[in-house]
Amino acid sequence: MKLLRSDLNSEFNNRLFDISAEDFPDRGTVFADNHITCELSARNIDFGFKIFGVIKAIPEYECVRCLCTIPRNQILPIKLWLIHDKEKSNIENDIVLFPKDDDEIDLNSSIADIISLAEPMSPLCHELCKGLCSQCGKNMNQVSCDCELDMSNNPWGALNKLKLK
Ligand SMILES: [Zn+2]
Ligand SMILES: [Zn+2]
Incomplete structure (x- = not known):
C-alpha cells in the first residue's frame, strides 16, 4: 500500500485502502483471505506525518491441539510516524523513514509486521478443543475412538459430557 505525500499533506480521515496480501513481504503469515483493508487517517506533524487507524485482515493459524486451520478476523490498531529525519525526532517506536525527497511511501512491510505480531502464542480452534x-x-x-477408556460407565464422564453441551 502506497501513500502519496500530496495526500498526506492535505490530511484525511478514515480513508479506506484495499491491499492484497500477495504484495506483502513474507512474514510467515498465512492468509485465509488475501484481501486486506486499512482505514486510515493522516495528520501533519512537525517532522513528517502521523497516520492511525485499523487494519482488517483474516490470517489463519493452526490449532496447537488438533492442528486444524483457524481463520481469524483480526481488527488491529495501526499508528505510525512517517518522519523525514530519524535524528530530529525523539520518537523511538513505530517510526517509518520518509525522506523529504520521496513522493510516496510503501507501508506493506509495516502492515505485514503488525499482522505477524498479532499472531497468538498458542492458537486454539476452541477453548475446549479436545485435540488429537x-x-x-x-x-x-x-x-x-476406542483408544480411550470407556467413560460411559463412569458418573464423572457422564457429567463432563453434559457440561460440554
Ligand atoms: Zn483444535
Ligand atoms: Zn484414539
Whole structure:
C-alpha cells in the first residue's frame, strides 16, 4: 500500500485502502483471505506525518491441539510516524523513514509486521478443543475412538459430557 505525500499533506480521515496480501513481504503469515483493508487517517506533524487507524485482515493459524486451520478476523490498531529525519525526532517506536525527497511511501512491510505480531502464542480452534488422540491421532473434536477408556460407565464422564453441551 502506497501513500502519496500530496495526500498526506492535505490530511484525511478514515480513508479506506484495499491491499492484497500477495504484495506483502513474507512474514510467515498465512492468509485465509488475501484481501486486506486499512482505514486510515493522516495528520501533519512537525517532522513528517502521523497516520492511525485499523487494519482488517483474516490470517489463519493452526490449532496447537488438533492442528486444524483457524481463520481469524483480526481488527488491529495501526499508528505510525512517517518522519523525514530519524535524528530530529525523539520518537523511538513505530517510526517509518520518509525522506523529504520521496513522493510516496510503501507501508506493506509495516502492515505485514503488525499482522505477524498479532499472531497468538498458542492458537486454539476452541477453548475446549479436545485435540488429537495421543494413540491413534484422530481428531477428538470430530470422532471418538476406542483408544480411550470407556467413560460411559463412569458418573464423572457422564457429567463432563453434559457440561460440554
Ligand atoms: Zn483444535
Ligand atoms: Zn484414539
